[in-house]
Amino acid sequence: MVLQALEIVRIGILFPFFSIAYIVAPHSVIGQTMRKPFIKFICHSASYFTFLFMLILASQRQLFFDGSESDIVIQRGAEPSLVEWIILAYVSGLIWSEIKQLWDVGLEEYVRDMWNVIDFITNSLYVATVALRVVSYYETLQMQQAARNLARKDWDAWDPMLISEGLFSAANIFSSLKLVYIFSVNPHLGPLQVSLSRMVMDIMKFFFLYVLVLFAFSCGLNQLLWYYALAEKRKCKEEPSINDTNACTIWRRFSNLFETVQTLFWAVFGLIDLDSFDLNEIKIFTRFWGMLMFGTYSVINIVVLLNLLIAMMNHSYQLISERADTEWKFARSKLWISYFEEGGTVPPPFNIIPTPKSAWYVIQWVRRKFFGSRAAKKEHMRTIRVSC
Structure with missing residues (x-):
């Protein structure tokens, strides 16, 4: 039991290495290991825990900055810090994962899952946060230096920076609640999660x-x-x-x-x-x-x-x-089956990196889109001549 836990921790810590190895050489030994459902689940979970850790770091600025640098960070239209750039990369990866899932299963099937709806709300809040930060940045560029360094107590109540902070805090709550979905594999917490979801109505x-x-x-x-x-x-x-x-x-x-x-x-x-x-x-x-x-x-x-x-x-x-135990086993089976499916092997934020395999898929799609109908028509005419 202890050895299994240590092995899970080791795989979770090395998820960036596994992800890069799969991007570079998807058919290598490490790349094939990454395609295994359990390894894929551990890497995705470790990636999400890292994302939550970054959210915690983003909210604890006073631990990493002295007074002068802290003033720069909290001023109007402040440029993103390193942690916020990492969060932006994670958000881009999460949005790309949801887009791919929506494309694969369709809108009707996508909205049936409550967690997909929560992911959509969370990603929308992050996108709105980024948009408002950009608006605040460009507004401050057009201001005088005195207005740019205006004390926070003198800001307008509807300042884009303040609204973005409110939306970002709400998105953090939804992101943390996603842990309930990850812990549904646990035999103790899983049945409680199923019971809670059934009482939402x-x-x-x-x-x-x-x-x-x-x-x-x-x-x-x-x-x-x-x-x-x-x-x-x-x-x-x-x-x-x-x-x-x-x-x-x-x-x-x-x-x-x-x-x-x-x-x-x-x-x-x-x-x-x-x-x-x-x-x-x-x-x-x-x-x-x-x-x-x-x-x-x-x-x-x-x-x-x-x-x-x-x-x-x-x-x-x-x-x-x-019937909570039966319902939980069914929910857990759905979770495991989702990791048996093809695609979505690399967790965020590494899934936004273009890979040779994705480039090959794009070439195949373009070929089918623009040349597939012509080739099919030629094959159809050839079949008619043979039959005649």
């Missing part, structure tokens, strides 16, 4: 019903309390020496529909108290009516809907747990 049904309730009560509370929220805001501006630290933040809770939706959402986790209804100039009846609406929302959402979700998930889990 229950979560989606609950979320749809919850959004309806949330939006309904948000509209009502915003309509009732918007004026008093603005009065609280005016009070904060007119009395800057007020001692209450929440006075200048509480007005946001019901100032508009978007803020009201957020207020009711965080109320599920107990982060909103009844002091939020103590607004400036509010009347007794209005305050009572708002608290009544908030209490009704809490009863419907926390007492009824959350318990309904727990009951639905418990029921689904009991149904799934009876």
Whole structure:
């Protein structure tokens, strides 16, 4: 067991060597070893773990830069660092793998797999991140030096650099969740992953019903309390020496529909108290009516809907747990079969390197595309003459 684990670790560490060997000499001993399904799975998994490690390095800039270099990295329109260039190569390889899979299986079969949809969302976020970084870079080139080195606190709220950082962080979450798919081969984690995927529909049904309730009560509370929220805001501006630290933040809770939706959402986790209804100039009846609406929302959402979700998930889990082992073995078999298929031998980012084999495939495709019909027509005419 220990020797097997050490051998797996050795193959995983040497996956760049195996990949380059396959690119240079696909019919060599190492190249043929790379085509074995288990070796291919280890190399692809090791490549993905390396990609996640690069994502971690990209988020830990303070460990690798001193103050001056860190300022260069976080300035507007900063050029990509070495780690970010490596991540870009990985993303290009992942996108190329998805394009090849989509070409092979077709769109209908591709979207049936939930993980393919997640990969599409993740790659789209990375592409949007790169595009916004490019926009930010070219915008800063057209600015004066003072505007280029503007402090982050003075940036526009919708600065392309800030939006790209938000999308990049979301893409990191989806990339990390892909580990669940890799660990589906594990006999302990695999059945849990299958059970969780089967309960996703229950979560989606609950979320749809919850959004309806949330939006309904948000509209009502915003309509009732918007004026008093603005009065609280005016009070904060007119009395800057007020001692209450929440006075200048509480007005946001019901100032508009978007803020009201957020207020009711965080109320599920107990982060909103009844002091939020103590607004400036509010009347007794209005305050009572708002608290009544908030209490009704809490009863419907926390007492009824959350318990309904727990009951639905418990029921689904009991149904799934009876055949979870069979479902997991089926899912694991699908995973292994995908590595038995031809193509996709080299993991990202090495799969974006042109190989002699890929060049030969391109030549064959061009030959069939432009000369195949002519050759087939000549063969057809020859067959007619012989038959006559």
